[in-house]
Amino acid sequence: MAALQSAVVNHEAETYSVFRRVCPDCHRLRPVKDYTTRRIRTVFGIVEVRDPRWMLCRDCYPGMVDAFAPLREICPDRATSELMD
Numbered sequence: 001m002a003a004l005q006s007a008v009v010n011h012e013a014e015t016y017s018v019f020r021r022v023c024p025d026c027h028r029l030r031p032v033k034d035y036t037t038r039r040i041r042t043v044f045g046i047v048e049v050r051d052p053r054w055m056l057c058r059d060c061y062p063g064m065v066d067a068f069a070p071l072r073e074i075c076p077d078r079a080t081s082e083l084m085d
Helices: 002-021
Strands: 033-041 045-055
Touching: 002 033, 002 045
Parallel strands: none
Antiparallel strands: 033 045
């Protein structure tokens, strides 16, 4: 079950990250700042996922140098929703 949970969480994290990389204004890919590893607690144990950080779009926000981690939007407490209920 832990292996299945890891595969599902990694797939969901990757899909959401790719979705959030697209700038909502111009629909271009935002630049990559870096990648880290994030540990997420699940009902079957801890899963490590690749955690990207995207820069703000240089075309839509010229002069602004800021980055955000999309996985913090869906998993701010580093735990899946099942553990938060």
